[in-house]
Amino acid sequence: MSDARRLAVLRAIIEDYVAMREPVGSKALVERHNLEVSPATIRNDMAALEEEGFITQPHTSAGRIPTDKGYRVFVDRIANLKPLSQAERRAIQTLISDPVDLDDVLDRTVRALAQLTHQVAVVQYPSLSRSSVRHIEIVPLGGSRLLVVLITNSGRIEQRTVETGFSVPEDVVGELRARLNEVAAGRPLATLADRLDTLPDDFRPEDRDLVRTVLRAVEDSVAAGREDKVVLAGTANLARSAIDFASLSPVLEAIEEQVVLLRLLSEMADDPSSGVSVRIGHEHEHESLTGTSVVSSGYAAGGEVMARLGVLGPTRMDYPTTMAAVRAVARYVSRIISA
Amino acid sequence: MSDARRLAVLRAIIEDYVAMREPVGSKALVERHNLEVSPATIRNDMAALEEEGFITQPHTSAGRIPTDKGYRVFVDRIANLKPLSQAERRAIQTLISDPVDLDDVLDRTVRALAQLTHQVAVVQYPSLSRSSVRHIEIVPLGGSRLLVVLITNSGRIEQRTVETGFSVPEDVVGELRARLNEVAAGRPLATLADRLDTLPDDFRPEDRDLVRTVLRAVEDSVAAGREDKVVLAGTANLARSAIDFASLSPVLEAIEEQVVLLRLLSEMADDPSSGVSVRIGHEHEHESLTGTSVVSSGYAAGGEVMARLGVLGPTRMDYPTTMAAVRAVARYVSRIISA
DNA sequence: CTTGGCACTCGGCGGTTCAGAGTGCCAGCC
């Protein structure tokens, strides 16, 4: 038995199933793909493929559908990324052009991704702990409250209101700001926590408590649970792709619980050759998301990978196109952010 | 015919229909509510109510369901807001406690609202044009770019990167910041545009272009389409409440298209007595949202109404409870923000 | 190894039947 043909059959089954959304039979297969053998031969191949666990029958006397394992070998060994059309490339550029700030970039990015893939798109904000300080700003809010604004090299801006316990004179704020930036600017946020104890020593004794309060606010931004943030788009695509109600609800819930999404993304590591990462169906740990695949890619700011973006869709999805779109968008947004 | 009883019948029909999600018949009605008349009598009342357009039959020989008009008189004349339970009040306070900033407040608020009402919740960010300047911050980003950060009295923070065309010395930035805040602080953003032409005159001639650039960035934040922003939660509740697929898709799309949501909210004005506003089914103009009602309320920062929050749900919803929840959350968030 | 033939399986579709819930109407009653 030709091993190459069997893979061709698997490919054909997946392509047809993705397109038609219906179990595909041996006869339809030879008609729509020029396999140059008879249906009976295909049936033998199918039996073998089923034996190996790549395809399955919903019930006796129905066609075959791919299993998660089947999709996996399709992604790994059979399919190639399908290059984006000229129009699609232009669409990405148009959609993400002229952003006014980071929020805007990510918002447009996630929309572009949703539109391109017709699926639910997710974009993670650049990780704070992997960013460095561009500027720390301190703004008196009147009374004894200060607003601490942290601006990172990835363009992300975090703010915290802090209660100092006493009113801070304007000139002290000014000096504090100047000194703080002198010390912190350019420094990775992750290393700031280490110096939290020693940093105040550089300041006048009477200002040290104040410095500690401000630094704690900065550190707090990076603290667990605070630093991660995602934007979503394309939820409406769910209604189109889902077949039944039951499959829709758990996905909506996962989307709502952004923690789940974040865990999902952080579990993934890009394939070095394609630059994207794919989790198919039960490959991820979330029971309710069986039937859902994730295609994601890291994106970079200033050369270093900062966060991930990607899409969620039914395991029955067009992987080559989706993977290509995710990769293209990730590359483009990296360029924009690093600029 | 007793007019009071007819309203009681309408109330009973609505309550049962909301609870059971099925057309309700005359017999079931007398059994579940002590109306103290026979089913036949109720049938006469029902015929009259149908005549007036408050209820309708999906088909002959089925029970009755309320029409949008029926819900309307229910909300206006029959039902009272159902006070929240002690547990619910506590839930609101717990969910929205200890916010770190405005984003956090609104995020928690929208989640609380979704959880309380089991529906899709929407919270609009405080309107910029109704806010005033608390502080304008200018941060050099290196090269010829500046980051302009606008902080409003409602706690909202907007940022824009501007290209000055030349590198601006640190001390000019410092002076600019100081002078700008002197002039702008406390001033309503809406009036800032008016002074856009005259403001630069207060500065040194060589700095005026720079001032204009910065001011344009501020003004740009308030410009149409930029200033409106919403947060959403509870999308997963849709899957629970919707009966069929067709009713779900348009709502998801409207949610995606935040413009639609914003228009929807801005069309509404609070009833002075209850403090909330209700749009039922076709009462709003969006064809695809027939079948969807909106319950919303304005919320205030510092005494003035800044924006709206509310929920979207099926016309078949528990209005008394929903309205009470929306009102309670609006009041609570107003208190938090104004603090 | 491939192929045509063949018997078998099973889901989905259309048609039919049936019970139940609900209605409208009417005549009688208070």
Place this chain on the structure above:
DNA sequence: GGCTGGCACTCTGAACCGCCGAGTGCCAAG
């Protein structure tokens, strides 16, 4: 005049049935 019980009628939804067709597995022959 409004309320009520009785009655005939309507319509949906569930259950049932039988058939068609797509699809399979197996086998014997090429």
